[in-house]
């Protein structure tokens with residue numbers, strides 16, 4: 001049975017692989033047999049990650065807010081390894097503020113990275129598959145905040161809700177081309193950049209709102225990541241899968 005999760009011979013692109021979840025996703029996909037293309041802005045971090053991984057890894061620069069950068073990435077990938085099979089559309093950011101303190105710059109920064117950036121990468125990935133008439137799987141990294149709201153996160157929640165709708169729209173239009181598009185909606189996952197916050201009293205109060213009464217670990221996403229990336233999910237498209245310790249089913 002484990003064979004259905006196997007990614008031998010597949011090429012997976014992971015955006016925002018320089019830290020946090022993206023870095024972990026890259027390791028998980030490689031352990032399942034995938035060849036990797038890891039991309040982000042911080043090349044030094046990517047080179048260090050490459051050294052930690054045994055399998056094939058191509059390191060390329062990417063700024064998802066630049067259409068030129070995204071196009072250049074896919075032209076490099078197509079020239080060196082051909083159209084990739086899997087996209088983990090993970091790069092993202094946030095700029096938490098009260099709605100009354102939002103300004104154009106902050107709003108555009110979050111929307112341009114989390115929604116427009118994800119669209120740009122998904123579009124170039126899809127174009128390269130369609131050109132070669134190849135099947136593929138896109139895994140968008142959304143958030144439970146794309147399905148519910150939280151304080152100080154209007155731009156983030158709006159961008160992730162947009163990503164949820166982009167996932168479903170693309171899934172609908174690409175199903176007959178055998179390009180599957182699904183999303184993971186993580187809840188609060190402990191990573192290197194948020195561990196200090198979750199140790200504070202405010203952070204601890206967030207954890208008490210999670211029915212399972214703990215933060216997710218990066219490894220808690222492994223199962224769903226491999227499911228959506230692999231043939232194990234051959235009949236799934238347009239699915240948004242929360243991995244959140246029950247956070248979304250908090251009682252009213």
Ligand code: NAD
Nearest residue numbers: 016018019020021062063064065090091092143186188189
């Ligand atoms: P992170 O900040 O460690 O990772 C984000 C990655 O995206 C980094 O590598 C960063 O460099 C990259 N990135 C940001 N802007 C970019 C740009 N313009 N071009 C290219 N790369 C860019 O945070 P994380 O927690 O690992 O987040 C990864 C994804 O998971 C994000 O989309 C985030 O919204 C989502 N997410 C995280 C959590 C969580 O609890 N950690 C929960 C839900 C969703």
